Amino acid sequence: MWQKSLAFVTALFLALSIGQSVFAAIDTSSMQKALDEDLKSTHYDYKKGSVEIEDPKTFTGEKGENIIGGIAVIETVRDGIFITIKREIHFYNADSGKLLTSADAAKVKGVKEYIDSNSDNLHQKVVYWLPMLLMLLIIAVPAIMLYVVVPRLYSTSEYMNPIYERNDNPR
Template sequence: MWQKSLAFVTALFLALSIGQSVFAAIDTSAMEKALDEELKSSHYDYKKGSVEIEDPKTFTGEKGEEIIGGIAVIETVRDGIFITIKREIHFYNTESKEMLTNADAAKVDGVKEYIDKNSNNLQQKVVYWLPMLLMILLIAVPAIVLYVVVPRLYSTSEYMNPIYERNDNPR
């Protein structure tokens, strides 16, 4: 009996802890759409629809409006092969439905602490595997042609070599 009650209490605490994290989630879909539109105009190499918001937090603006801040993970693609993943902090005003500039966001209480707390998470990562694969192919394909295909081609010098040796040898 004791084990069943302990299992029930453990399951109850687990269910309550999962439920609280679900209810505390912040809806960032509107922010992602607005940021997607803004990034198309500011980044020429932005990959459409690649925005993801991490660690969102709500703030209260000067006029009482709700402001959502978060780390945006952005993917850019140059020339179809050079992929870069950037992490930037952006802020969104939910009432006016527009992205805030850094100057406007700096006026909001708590934003400076949020930026300071997450400044070590801001980075830029370049994906090297695709350009390296193309470089390897540029070297490997001609090497394969030289070492596999070329020796199998018809060679007149190899064919005529025994005849030359027989006729040109004065022995």
């Protein structure tokens, strides 16, 4: 009996914790689409479809409109090898389907506190492994050629021995 009641209470807590997280989810798909379109024009090196929204929060605008704010994680690629991951705060009016400018977002109640609480999360990260790999190849390929190919290329003994044996040179 004790085991059944413990299993029931555990299942109840599990169901309630999952239910709260499901109800707390904010749909950011329309915000991602709008950001994807806007970032093409503002960032020339923006990698299409790479935007993700973290820590979304809903606000109520001056006229009662639903505004979604979130940290946008943006990936930019320059020259195919220089990758940068940027984190920026963006706001989206879910009723009109448009992104808000900083001036428009500042008018909304609670936005300043949201920006202040997430200001430590805004940073830019450069991915260094690909340029470093290419620089390593610039050094490694000539070194391998010097170590492997060049000794075989200029070996006079391997080249002359068959000639001496074939001509019966008395030397």
